[in-house]
Amino acid sequence: MPYPEGHKIKVRGRIIESAAQAFRMNGIRDISVPVIMKGAGLTHGGFYSHFDNKEQLVAEACQYAISDTIALLQEAANQEKQEPKINAVIHYYLSQQHRDRTEMGCILPALSSEISRSSEEVRNIFTQEVERMIDFLADLAEVDKSTASALLSSMVGTLLLARSVSDSTLSDNLLTAGKQHAKELIKTS
Known part of the structure; x- marks a missing residue:
């Protein structure tokens, strides 16, 4: 019996989500494909x-993780009624909750040092995602x-x-x- 329409896309999404979570927690090098697949409830x-390879998964996991972070930050901004919206983003990003929930947190502090030694393909995707995060904050x-x-540099460094x-x-x-410095940086611009 064939799989229902969209099954392969859903499975691929589960793999990417599992990889993003695993990479956030343990980095790229220390996570194997079997661990990622097990996290997605699949066999390797x-x-x-x-x-095609783990590098392709790393690139797609970075895209997924940044999209996830931007969505969380946008949600924090949307809930803010009093302060400038960017202050809500700063408070969320530099919160104890974000610090302590590495598996759900921003991938930038988790992977930046490893990405610098990754393939050109992965570095290009990571670069695009950093630019997307900068654009989000600028807007x-x-x-x-x-x-x-x-x-962004200040917040990532502080969280790291x-x-x-x-x-x-x-x-x-x-x-x-870090929160105080980030708010001052915005005020003086």
């Missing part, structure tokens, strides 16, 4: 009917791309450091300082 034998904050680039330290007080202080 079917991987190559959906992807929302009504600032130029240079300011949005600085904002806050996730990296073992001292929870220091981590919280980094988030607080």
